[in-house]
Amino acid sequence: MPRLLLFDIDGTLLDTGGAGGASLLDAAEEIFGVSRDELPPLDLAGATDGGVLRRLFGQAGRDFEPEAVSAYLDCYLGHLHRRLHDEAFAGQTLPGIGALLTALESSGGADIGLLTGNVRRGAEMKLRRFDLGSRFVDGAFGDDAEDRNLLGPVAMRRMTQATGRTYSVEEVIVIGDTPKDISCAHAIGARCLAVGTGHFQAEALRVHQPWLCLESLAETERVCELLLS
Numbered sequence: 001m002p003r004l005l006l007f008d009i010d011g012t013l014l015d016t017g018g019a020g021g022a023s024l025l026d027a028a029e030e031i032f033g034v035s036r037d038e039l040p041p042l043d044l045a046g047a048t049d050g051g052v053l054r055r056l057f058g059q060a061g062r063d064f065e066p067e068a069v070s071a072y073l074d075c076y077l078g079h080l081h082r083r084l085h086d087e088a089f090a091g092q093t094l095p096g097i098g099a100l101l102t103a104l105e106s107s108g109g110a111d112i113g114l115l116t117g118n119v120r121r122g123a124e125m126k127l128r129r130f131d132l133g134s135r136f137v138d139g140a141f142g143d144d145a146e147d148r149n150l151l152g153p154v155a156m157r158r159m160t161q162a163t164g165r166t167y168s169v170e171e172v173i174v175i176g177d178t179p180k181d182i183s184c185a186h187a188i189g190a191r192c193l194a195v196g197t198g199h200f201q202a203e204a205l206r207v208h209q210p211w212l213c214l215e216s217l218a219e220t221e222r223v224c225e226l227l228l229s
């Protein structure tokens with residue numbers, strides 16, 4: 001049976017250098033007419049865009065209605081595109097990511113997808129910025145549920161639709177950088193490879209009992225072996 005690897009984006013594959021959070025606040029200023037300084041800090045680690053937006057709407061005293069949410073997302077994505085292509089953009093892929101994806105692809109031993117809180121359009125925009133857009137078959141996104149714990153089954157179903165293969169949870173590994181990545185893997189009975197390249201040190205992630213915990217994904221050969229054996 002094939003292995004199914006589901007990657008988180010922010011803090012796991014790449015770091016937008018704050019462009020993602022800043023764009024969410026740009027949209028709050030534009031849509032709600034508030035200053036970002038008046039808003040409580042965003043808690044983005046492992047969050048879904050839907051969850052973050054619901055909180056922002058609540059703080060602004062706005063109704064969380066589909067049309068308003070859609071307008072907010074369009075505004076956010078416009079700012080995200082601008083910030084990702086700004087001269088001052090300070091984002092980067094995290095150590096070893098390109099080499100790891102190449103090695104996993106050429107091994108033929110795994111199907112590679114996404115499990116991210118980003119809405120699909122935001123995910124694609126971030127990945128494209130680093131030429132990673134074509135590396136993932138499909139996956140689950142922030143548009144699919146506000147609760148990250150509901151994203152695992154969506155990702156598995158979409159990957160099956162795309163590859164024609166079925167996956168048992170024993171073959172699924174979620175790769176992510178926050179306690180919420182670990183719990184969404186646990187929610188479907190899958191393993192989580194937690195990585196300390198985002199908001200949390202590996203030590204802090206270990207407490208949440210992932211299957212494995214690494215400082216980074218930089219050691220291509222070792223990580224490949226762990227994910228494929």
Ligand SMILES: [Mg+2]
Binds near residue numbers: 009012178
């Ligand atoms: Mg993350």
